[in-house]
Amino acid sequence: MHMSEIMEMLIRRGFLWQSFEIYGGMAGFIDYAPLGNNLRRKIENIWRKYFVINERAAEIDTPTIGIEEVFIASGHATSFTDVAIECENCGRVYRADHYVKEKLGIEVDETVEAVKEVMEVYDLKCECGGRFKDPAPMNLMFSTTIGPGKGKKGYLRPETAQGMFVDFKRLANFFREKLPFGVAQIGRAYRNEISPRQGVIRLREFNQAELEFFVHPGEKKHPHFSLYAKDVVKLVDKFDSQHEITLEEAVEKGIIANQILAYFIGKTRRFLLEIGIKDEKLRFRQHKDVERAHYATDCWDAEVLTSYGWIEVVGIADRTNYDLKRHSKFSGEDLSVFVPYEEPVKVKRRKIVPILSKLGPEFRQKAKKVAEALEALNVEADLDEVEVEVDGEKVKVTKEFFEIQEVEEEVTGEKVIPHVIEPSFGLDRITYSVLEHAFDKDVVDGEERRVLRLKRWVSPIEVAVLPLLSREPFESKGMEIVQMLREEGIFTDYDDSGSIGRRYRRFDEIGTPFCVTVDHQTFEDETVTIRDRDTTAQVRVKLGELPSILKELLRSEKDITEFGEVFRQV
Numbered sequence: 080m081h082m083s084e085i086m087e088m089l090i091r092r093g094f095l096w097q098s099f100e101i102y103g104g105m106a107g108f109i110d111y112a113p114l115g116n117n118l119r120r121k122i123e124n125i126w127r128k129y130f131v132i133n134e135r136a137a138e139i140d141t142p143t144i145g146i147e148e149v150f151i152a153s154g155h156a157t158s159f160t161d162v163a164i165e166c167e168n169c170g171r172v173y174r175a176d177h178y179v180k181e182k183l184g185i186e187v188d189e190t191v192e193a194v195k196e197v198m199e200v201y202d203l204k205c206e207c208g209g210r211f212k213d214p215a216p217m218n219l220m221f222s223t224t225i226g227p228g229k230g231k232k233g234y235l236r237p238e239t240a241q242g243m244f245v246d247f248k249r250l251a252n253f254f255r256e257k258l259p260f261g262v263a264q265i266g267r268a269y270r271n272e273i274s275p276r277q278g279v280i281r282l283r284e285f286n287q288a289e290l291e292f293f294v295h296p297g298e299k300k301h302p303h304f305s306l307y308a309k310d311v312v313k314l315v316d317k318f319d320s321q322h323e324i325t326l327e328e329a330v331e332k333g334i335i336a337n338q339i340l341a342y343f344i345g346k347t348r349r350f351l352l353e354i355g356i357k358d359e360k361l362r363f364r365q366h367k368d369v370e371r372a373h374y375a376t377d378c379w380d381a382e383v384l385t386s387y388g389w390i391e392v393v394g395i396a397d398r399t400n401y402d403l404k405r406h407s408k409f410s411g412e413d414l415s416v417f418v419p420y421e422e423p424v425k426v427k428r429r430k431i432v433p434i435l436s437k438l439g440p441e442f443r444q445k446a447k448k449v450a451e452a453l454e455a456l457n458v459e460a461d462l463d464e465v466e467v468e469v470d471g472e473k474v475k476v477t478k479e480f481f482e483i484q485e486v487e488e489e490v491t492g493e494k495v496i497p498h499v500i501e502p503s504f505g506l507d508r509i510t511y512s513v514l515e516h517a518f519d520k521d522v523v524d525g526e527e528r529r530v531l532r533l534k535r536w537v538s539p540i541e542v543a544v545l546p547l548l549s550r551e552p553f554e555s556k557g558m559e560i561v562q563m564l565r566e567e568g569i570f571t572d573y574d575d576s577g578s579i580g581r582r583y584r585r586f587d588e589i590g591t592p593f594c595v596t597v598d599h600q601t602f603e604d605e606t607v608t609i610r611d612r613d614t615t616a617q618v619r620v621k622l623g624e625l626p627s628i629l630k631e632l633l634r635s636e637k638d639i640t641e642f643g644e645v646f647r648q649v
């Protein structure tokens with residue numbers, strides 16, 4: 080099976096098209112054609128079932144353009160870079176680590192220094208034979224201007240995640256300040272990838288489904304871990320050691336940093352299997368220390384084997400509280416939640432008691448804020464002077480303005496900035512991998528056929544209604560059945576052109592799991608045949624029972640022969 084053979088089929092049959100095709104196309108952009116679009120939507124809905132409905136989580140939708148402040152705080156404005164190399168002769172620009180891997184077969188750290196060294200040692204040249212300029216970092220965000228004239232600087236979001244961090248205060252309130260909770264977002268993300276030469280794998284505009292799961296920093300556990308604890312997963316750790324191990328053991332041995340990461344690895348695996356990724360072509364690879372994003376402590380990628388090699392389709396990262404802390408610092412908002420203790424505890428502390436009669440005349444309108452800042456301080460020893468911050472300004476307060484007293488207080492809880500575990504899914508890579516893994520060929524009736532063995536519940540067209548002969552009354556009966564199935568919410572197509580064998584092949588090629596045929600007997604006893612794409616077996620069923628039988632077949636992997644008299648078994 081070759082990549083170009085699959086791509087040819089996907090384009091011809093209406094799954095994926097090159098964007099701007101009539102103008103020559105543009106690398107890094109694809110159109111979802113009717114079938115591909117339906118497939119991706121179905122995958123999204125299954126994702127929702129796993130990561131929103133089945134968690135204490137909610138889905139939101141925030142703008143795809145972000146104001147500059149957001150990306151300064153998140154670090155993307157300075158750190159979201161790849162190292163680029165530009166040819167002095169032909170002007171082509173490459174992503175350095177990819178070019179080095181392709182030409183020299185070695186991995187290079189994504190730093191300017193490391194790339195420079197490799198270029199010198201191996202005397203790396205451009206494909207045109209030209210010399211490269213010095214490597215330089217290139218920011219991957221698309222920038223834009225919001226509003227007329229000079230306007231305000233903005234960026235197209237490189238991930239959906241920031242929208243969820245920026246809304247954290249409202250979200251915490253929505254979840255009644257009770258941890259853990261998750262926030263999900265499905266939407267477009269944009270990265271000005273340097274040299275997107277891998278077709279549908281590296282896009283400049285792509286679709287992400289991200290879950291930010293906020294937890295107490297001291298409780299990196301998930302209440303439903305037992306659901307996946309015994310699942311055996313293939314892991315490649317940061318030292319390149321391979322393990323085939325239960326998730327429970329991987330946590331016990333410290334291969335996976337915490338239980339909640341393991342939980343999401345398990346859940347991600349089950350989701351990917353449900354949509355049709357093959358288990359034997361799926362592994363989880365831990366990021367090496369040098370590879371991890373600027374915000375993460377531990378990170379695992381779900382990688383899928385395709386004709387492009389192993390590709391990352393999901394990143395599952397422990398982002399700690401990096402993002403919330405940064406947004407808190409840059410916005411001045413308190414992004415902590417108050418976590419109550421099971422029992423209040425008594426603590427002794429030395430407290431500053433401000434002397435208000437003296438503070439007033441000295442600090443005037445700021446006096447109240449100075450007093451509050453003084454009260455909030457914890458002091459270890461007697462002090463002659465303390466410093467507090469009021470409205471961003473540092474203020475020195477000498478001891479004539481306060482007393483230090485030891486008090487016993489009842490503390491009912493603490494403020495914490497939650498940590499976040501983030502499973503981040505690339506829907507385009509996933510959709511493409513599902514198509515590749517489903518692509519198959521076999522021999523039916525002595526002829527080679529191409530068949531897309533998609534899981535029934537993701538197939539873009541679920542049922543095809545085919546009149547045996549393209550004339551009346553077969554056609555009207557066929558259209559009547561189409562209408563009946565569509566009203567039941569089944570994605571149904573109708574085809575009356577060409578021989579019945581050719582029509583079956585057409586629907587096999589696009590992965591339609593069932594074909595319903597109107598034949599002579601239909602008019603005698605109100606029955607039709609259903610044909611199964613994978614086994615090509617056919618059964619005869621009563622027309623009145625057709626919708627319920629198809630619905631049951633479409634949500635299960637049941638054998639068609641359970642549902643009716645076998646009409647033809649190949």
Ligand SMILES: Nc1ncnc2c1ncn2[C@@H]1O[C@H](COP(=O)(O)OP(=O)(O)OP(=O)(O)O)[C@@H](O)[C@H]1O
Pocket residue numbers: 238270272279280281282283285286287391392393394503504505506507508
């Ligand atoms: N340019 C892209 N085109 C399509 N999907 C992408 C692209 N960049 C990232 N993704 C998807 O989004 C997911 C989460 O993004 P993340 O930031 O972890 O990717 P990444 O590690 O930067 O990807 P890569 O190393 O391949 O550039 C990835 O697992 C991937 O499936």
